[in-house]
Amino acid sequence: MPLTFAAPADAALPLHVLEPDAVEGWAAQQPTRVQAWLSASGFSGGLGSALMIPGDDGAPAMALAGYGTAAARARQRFALAGAVSQLAPGRYRIASGLPGEAAATESLGWLLTGYAFSRYRAQAAKAPGLVAPEGVDAPRIEALAAAEALTRDLINTPASDMGPTALEAAARDLASDFGAEVEVTRGETLETEFPMIHAVGRASADAPRLIDMRWGGSGPALTLVGKGVCFDTGGLNIKPGSSMGLMKKDMGGAANVLGLARMIMALDLNLRLRVLIPAVENSISGNSFRPQDILTSRKGLTVEINNTDAEGRLVLADALALADEEKPDLIVSMATLTGAARVAVGPDLAPFFTDDDRVAAALQEAGPHMADPVWRLPFWEPYEALIEPGIADLDNAPSGGFGGAITAALFLRRFVTDTPRYAHFDIYGWQPSPAPGRSKGGLGQGARAIFGALPQVLGI
Structure with a gap:
């Protein structure tokens, strides 16, 4: 169902939003029958x-x-x-009690309560209609x-329905909606120009590719790079079944940058947008890439493969090298990259890395305002030696297990050398259990915080 506000109408029921210490005072101003109903x-x-x-x-x-209470609200994002699911069907308007500074966030949470994934099974609408509260920028929230x-x-x-070919189709559909352009590199050209993307995806029957979408003709240049591993078996270092169960979400970085691109295009931000998605399936076949293979990246750096299950950084590296060649004003990569990031901050926070304190401050300020919490982790220089195996320039899976999110981020940073501002998000992209405004399943993470930070970072 479209997640949109209800049209204003006299029939919209008034909704009073009450904190515990406001209930008694509100009741005192109501007719006797309402007071009795409330008491009962x-x-x-x-x-x-x-x-x-x-x-x-x-x-x-x-x-x-x-x-x-304020303490209770601090523990719940929306x-x-x-309360929305407890209301009777119909249309509602906020009549009193909702703080003006919270109206945009709470309106977004209300709309998102109506989300249901209905591709394979009919799902009933979960949320009644909401008339946009006064002062809320309804088109923005929608x-x-x-x-x-x-x-x-x-x-x-x-x-089965979201392999590299389908992910390309989704990007083309989005581009068509907003007048963007898409170019796709595959086959022999991919093997020559993006050798690590090709190496990771070549074992799949659904051929690997690099999706390149552009939109906008003026303003600062922003390039988004999203990991599009549509399924990750782990390759020859095959995952156990317990770890493979959620690997349909390993293209969550691509899904998030496409969602962010949609925000930017729908609200017509004054910038030049580029979206790069290396779309692959990390599968197993006679031509799978192997442990101890050494791959030569687009940038010319050689990479020793010490675990084929650390494939996301490989495909991102080639895409980042391409992004860096254009020297945009800002590059942001997003990926469901490491389990270490989940161990560090859990599933609810989107950790990010950047060397630019201004970018970091803007993201940390935007996160709470956009109901999209983020947390800065360090590009810790002393760990650089851990990703240098000796036999090649870089190691895709350093031994030891410590600081895995950091070493992965340091690996990616090696491929962004000419662009002054770069941020990398190591996201989870999944809601483990239902929560208000967040159904169990796929989840946008970090994208709204980035969107909220763009005016400050890029001066738009």
Whole structure:
């Protein structure tokens, strides 16, 4: 279903948003019958609670949504969304109680509660309609919601229907919607110009490729690079079944940069956008790349393969080398890259790396405002030696196991040498269990924070 606001109408029910300490005062101003109904219900304004209040004819006349305490809200990203599923179907308008500074975030959470992945099974709408609150930029919120829905749909789609060919089709569909241009490199040209992308994907029946999308003719240049490993068996270093179960989401970086691109294009930001997606399946066949192979990257750096399951950094490296050749104002890479990042910060935070303190500050400021928390991790220079195997310039999987997210980020940084500002996001891209505004499954992570930071970083 489209995640959009309801049209304003007299029939929209008033919704009063109440913190626990505001319930008594609000009730004192209501008719006796409302006070009696409220008392009998036991409604206390707790986070995620809701109450329908009937009119004289028994039909709903208004509704209440518990907003909880500040401490409770700090533990839930979309505080109002928890009450949405408790409301009766229909249309609602915020009548009182919602702080103006929270209206945009809570409106986004409300819309996202309506998301359902229905490609393989019909899913009923989960959220009643919301009339855009006064002062909220409705087109902006709708664009953010649509971008999140795109990202979730792409990640949730299994590899049987979201291989490299299908991922290319999704990028072309998005480009067509907004007048962007797409070029795709595959076959012998890919093998020659992007040898590591080719090496990782050559064992799959669905051929590897590099997707290159461009949009915009003026403003600063932004290049997004997203890991598009549509399924990751681990290659010859095959994953155990317990680790392979979620590998349809290993193209989550690609899904997130496409979602971010959709935000940028839908809201017509004044910048020149380029999106690069190395789309592959890390499969197993007689021509799979092997442990101890040495690959020569597009940049000319040689890479010793010490684990074929560390393939994401290989395909990203070739794409980053291409991005760097153009020297844009900012390069951002996004990838479901390392389990070490999950160990470090868990599934709820999007860790990022950058050497630019201004970029970092902008991202950290934008994260809370965009309901998209991020956390800076370091490009720790003393670990550089860990990715230098001696026999080649770089090691794709240094031994020891410590600092895995950092060593992966340091590996990628070697391929961005001419662009002054670079940020890398090592995301999870998955919601392990349902939460308000976030259904279980594929998840946008870091993209809204980047979007919110762009005006400050690029001066647009």
